[in-house]
Amino acid sequence: MTSTEFRIGGDLTVRRLGFGAMHLPTEPGTARESSLEVARRAVELGVTLIDTAHMYGWGANEELLAEALHPYPDGLLVTTKVGVARSGPAGEWKLDGRPAVLREQVEQALRRLRVERIELLQLHRLDPQTPLADQLGALRDLRAEGKIGRIGLSEVTVDELDRARQIVDIASVQNRYNVLDREHEPVLAACEAAGIAFLPWRTVAWGDSGARAEIADLAAELDATPTQVALAWLLGRSPVILPIPGTARIGHLEENLAAERLRLTAVHRDRLDRLARPA
Template identity: 55%
Template sequence: MIEETFTFGGDLTVRRLGYGTAQLTGPGYWGPRGDARDAVAVLRRAVERGVTLIDTADNYGPSVAEELVAEALHPYPAGLLIATKGGVVRTSDRAWHVDGRPERLRAMCEASLRRLRLETIDLYQLHRLDPGVPMAEQLGVLDELRDEGKIRHLGLDTVTVEQLEAALESTDVAAVQNRYNLLDRASESLLALCEARGIAFLPWFPLGNGTLTADPACASVAAAHGVTPGQVALAWLLHRSPVLCPTPGTGSLVHLEENLDAAAVRLSESDLEALAVRAAPSAPPA
């Protein structure tokens, strides 16, 4: 039996299968993707289907995804957790600049509050640790924002076990977000630490950036259940650990329905054994 919900930070309970907004933007997460009305329809349908975890970021667009979330869902229904990220600056569809200076993180967070039309961001995630700024300074300003009521919980994106352990020595961390899926399990040790500490793990690229929708092992298991390979890949994550909270993204209503239906797929022990061999060689997280 799998757990259908997870509680962030001891006080915000959500359904584990959420929705990510990156695919509402154009190629390279730059600019809008098509008609904004389509994006609004997808976001509203996700909530109609029971999604209570929406994951976004200030640099998706940049700003586009956060603005769409507010346009589609504000005023937000009770129980909806909005997670966003800051710490990365975009100057083109191929340019990503990490900026963890405290004054910049504060400005990014406050800009996200305005775009999302929120007084408090439920989960604010440091999109990347800035190697040029002491971790204590980056986490310190986020602690200040939390003390001011602008953030409820803190999260970290793309970290090592050692970085998470160091962060936990000085602050509470409610979530991490690393690349993790059936074919890429380089963050297994990080997942184990999250399980031990009750920290949510939001896997990015939960469908392997599309590769798992055509994976032979997923296809074989999918055929036995009458579902799609992508649904099997998402179901595998839900079975793998109770702290995994995948947030697959799409700009298509059809694909949204397919993704959310994965929550009802129940994999047997033999299914899980067949899928276990699909792990890729371990490598450090990107």
């Protein structure tokens, strides 16, 4: 039986199948009202891990989740990411891991999410222009101050993960990964060996899963959708995988969460494993 829970950092228990809030519209109007309903429905259905980021609307996504869910129910983890800022020459976004920028974005996230501590704070990307020790040192200092609980990374290689772990404990990694795209298989293996949570983004290949006849055929056999097959494959792939599929529609949300009940046999998984693109 596949476990439905995972302890991030060894002590923070969440339901493995979470929710990515990136696609929720935040502009005033009916679309925003729908976003609030989707976020609330996710929690009603038992989601305990919601992923957002400073970059998603430059804080607007964090504010939306706070409006929808604060005061947060016990056991709900809203994780956010920092390290991308509008600091290019013309105000365009760029990777920015300077300690002062990371600290300011964390302070903003605390205000927007209406919390005193972010239990899991992830570095959206490593900034190649800033020493890794400076970037992670800033987050380590914020953890020591009690403003964040655990530190995660996003879009890293095995070598980068190794170097980061020499500086600070890493609780999670968020890399692109799905049944059709397994470029980061080595990173997943490293996370599994270390008990680090692996949060795949682009969990269903942005709809490509349904375009593959093999996945569509298997979904039909199982009376499921291609999206559910792709999510069930992830849940069965490794116990450290915490998929965070996103949607702006309640129907899709309910479809995604139902994937937890879908059981793939060894034969099913073998058929899906043949579909991966070469790394």
